[in-house]
Amino acid sequence: MTDKKEYTSPRIASLKEALSSGDNAALESFWQEIAEHGAPLMERIEDDPEHYLVTFLWRDEGDTQNVVVFSGPAGFTDPAKNQMQRLLESDLWYRSYRVRSNLRQTYMLSHNDPLTDLDWKADLGTRLVADPLNPQIFAFPKDEDSQNDHGFTISVLELPEAPPQPYITPRPDVPKGRVEKHRVHSEILNNERRVYIYTPPGYDSESEPYALLLLFDGPAYIEMVPTPTILDNLISEGKIPPMIAVLPDSLDGETRSRELPCHQPFVDFLKQELLPWVRERYHITDDPARSIVGGSSYGGLASSFVGLRASEYFGNVLSQSGSYWWESDPEDGIPQESLTQQFIESPRLPVRFYMEVGLQERNASDTSMIITNRHLRDILRLKGYEVHYTEFNGGHDYLCWRGTLSDGLTTLAGQFISKL
Known part of the structure; x- marks a missing residue:
């Protein structure tokens, strides 16, 4: 949990003292320092090596009424409590937070914010913008197949001890797999979607069938989580066997919110339409023990539901920040965590789980993502499932998931090597 108490940056305190004594050159020197090193400020805390003081900054151009920090250490609730303050009568606005030294998270700023709910x-890309003083950004690229999607960028906060993400960058000496884009029509769902297929370097249709990885929200796991690059690097190092990845699109927000949260027709589409379509064209295994289904958020929820309803196809679930708070019908009196309840009521199946969630994934009640992930973990273990569970110091964030995907793959697919 991020400490929401107000803190004072020693660097800002020193600058305030200098300005109060008439040293106006100190402010320009400060801004030159920020231009060289970028914002936010990160300062060690005396006698507290596990935390840093992070100070977000804004340079006023003469029209600033307020500046609000969103996400990152600020969270998303109550913007009025995350406003910056102005340093004396200067053009510097700032806000400090005490955070753990291994935090990785995205954040946004809002200039002259209305202080209303988001x-x-x-609001993304309009009210909420990237920090103009921070050169580190995370891009949500424009969807070339959508006329209404223009893309946007947000800012990155990475503390010095944030875990490395060694597999997300292409390596010049590593052979690259191939990604092909198709369109697949579904009679069951009455729609058509893009499906991306990754084949590993040296793909051979005459070899032993390849292990299978199915990841939901395909474009996100191509662009924001560079899955092909991650697979190339892991395969090259021998961490996982060569495998084929199938990455179907979720079309749009409305369709995604209908199909991914425990929707049986979507499982039927996977079993009766998508997998047969893939098998006609690519050399994949039909062994569930060498097949992984995965995703993030609603995609994590969907992957666990597929594991429950289609264990004869998928014997491994890779869940990144699964939305296990979901309830099937809020109006009918059924308790929350509907999928967890289904696992309680079902016999144990031959399915292995990798689950992860971020320590900063908290909503207004300050509990849901972490508590519900821990609850499902505990239920699965009590039922006798093999569950690999981890928590990272970050948010509900592709910035984090792009690094931890390799952990899930090595945990689950690493064991495939011994089965070849």
Whole structure:
């Protein structure tokens, strides 16, 4: 949990003292320092080696009424409590937070914020913008197949001890797999979607069938989580066997919110339409013990539901920040965590799990993502499932998932090597 108490940056305190004594050159020197090193400020805390003081900054151009920090250490609730303050009568606005030294998270700023609840669709890229003083950004690229998607960028906060992400960058000496884009029509769902297929370097249709990885939200796991690069690097190091990845699109927000949260017709589409379509064209295994289904958020929820309803196809579930708070019908009196309840009521199946969740994934009640992931973990273990569970110091964030995907793959697919 991030400490929401207000803290004072020693660097800002020193600058305030200099300005109060008439040293106006100190402010320009400060801004030159920020231009060279970038924001936010990161300062060690005396006698507290596990935490840093992080100070977000804004340079006023003469029209600033307020500046609010969103996400990162600020979270998303109550923007009024995450406003920056102005340093004396200067052009410097700032806000400090005490955070653990291994935090990795994205954040946004809002200049002259209305201090109202967020509207995600309207506010991203308009009300919420990247930090102009921070050169580190995370891009949500434009979807070339959508006329309404223009893409946007947000800012990156990485503390010095944030875990390395060694597999997300292409390596010049590593052979590259191939990605092909198809369109697949579904009679069951009455729609058509893009499906990306990754084949590993040296793909051979006459070899032993390849292990299978199915990841939901395909474009996100191509662009924001560079899955092909991650697979190339892991295969090259011998961490996982060569495998084929199938990455179907989720079309749009409305379709995604209908199909991914425990929707039986979607499971039927996978079993009766998508997998047969893939098998006609690519040399994949039909062994569930060498097949992984995975995703993040609703995709993590969907992967566990597929594991429950289609264990004869998928014997491994890779869940990144699964939305296990979901309830099937809020109006009918059924308790929350509907999927967890289904696992309680079902016999144990031959399915292995890798589950992870971020320590900063908290909602207004300050509990849901972490508590519900831990609850499902405990239920699965009590039922006798093999569950590999981990928590990272970050948010509900592709910035984090792109690094931890390799952990899930090596945990689950690493064992495939011994079965070849």
